Amino acid sequence: MSYRAAKAGLARDTQVKIDSQFDIDEAKKCLYWIGEITGEAIEIPELEDKREMSNSFHATLKDGMLLCKLINALLPDGQKLDFSKKTYQPTTNQAFSMARDRERIGIFLQKTQEYGVPDSNTFQTDYLYERTNLVQVCTCIRALGIEAQSRPGYNGPSIWPRKCEHNVRSFSEEQLKAGQQVIGLQYGSNKGANQAGMNFGKARMILD
Secondary structure, three states: OOOOOOHHHHHHHHHHHHHOOOOOHHHHHHHHHHHHHHHHOOOOOOOOOOOHHHHHHHHHHHHHHHHHHHHOOOHOOOOOOOOOOHHHHHHOOHHHHHHHHHHHHHHHHHHHHHHHOOOHHHHOOHHHHHHOOHHHHHHHHHHHHHHHHHOOOOOOOOOOOOOOOOOOOOOOOHHHHHHOOOOOOOOOOOOOOOOOOOOOOOOOOOOO
């Protein structure tokens, strides 16, 4: 267990703002999806209090083991994790346990990026381990789910919107040239314009 001084001032206000954005329903979706993909029996409490639900969400994922099992279930053969390594083994040494928890979270994040989730949708290890931004943790799991749903052979539940697909269009040379002749209305038009009646400034007066 890590020990940190309680936040105060601006840091505390920022943390309160982040915690207030925690979505109970989204957290439950994430836990449900993880359970369906990994086959693990994850207890999803029927809580409506943000603080209590965030505590449960954090406790379930903090050691990184479920996250590693999640990404391992999505990885193709040949890229699977080796769960026989010490990283995934329990230990009674508190220092080793903390280090392994953080290492597992780091492995999940690395594999998630390799899987195709943008860096902007992942999170820092402390966001989960130190519980500083569980909102971003949910965002990462959601992004991973959306990416997984777009892959061929995916047979898990589809609980998030489908990923946008490319819609490449091809135009002939003739069509491209025809488009160059069209002037968009936002550029304006000088059709029918002339200088008749235009008079700038005072007329020149020639006196004897």
